[in-house]
Amino acid sequence: MSRVCSRFPCEANMSGGQEDDYWPLSGKPFFDMILSKSHVHPRYNLFIPSRMHPLLPSQDTRAVLAYKDKTWDVMLFTKGKRFDYSWRQFVDDNHLKTGDACVFELVECLSTKVTFKVQILRGDFPADLLAKVSGETAGAPIVIE
Incomplete structure (x- = not known):
């Protein structure tokens, strides 16, 4: 018997369609991931954390990744x-690299399709703040004044 995880109704605007790059989470289940080399090349592997597994379909399923006003099928x-x-x-389309982070919010979960609304947090430190940075180790954290 296949499990249907339809607890999360479809949102009207799952594509993110937001003007800002970041927005508050809606309270639906999510996971975050700091991207490592294996996530972004050459293998392009992204495993979903085990705490999310009970919420996902028990069979191979189409997944949609929604970021800003675009979607990707995987x-x-x-x-x-x-x-x-x-x-x-x-x-590739979002120029992700090692050190970037993604937040995947589960906004729709059916037996035939799962949709994640994605936020991307760049690992680059803003250039205009570099002059204000002091500290660079775990013992001496970065402080922005």
Whole structure:
């Protein structure tokens, strides 16, 4: 028997369509990931954390990644709950690199389709703040004055 996780009704604007790059989470389940080398090249592997597994379909399912006003189709594989290689297109289109972070909010979950609204947090430190930075180690954290 396949499980249907339709607890999360479809939102009218899942694409993010927001003017800002960041917005408050809606209270729906989410996971975040700081991207490492294996997430962004050459393997393009992204495994979903195990705490999210009970919320996801028990069979391979189409997944939609929504960021700003665009969407990307990927497959969510049952084994290991990971995205297929088409995750690479999302990475490339959004110029993701090691050190960037993504927040994946589960906004729709059906047996036939799962939709994640994605926020991207760049790992780059803003150039205009570099002059104000002091500290660079765990023992001496970065302080912006």
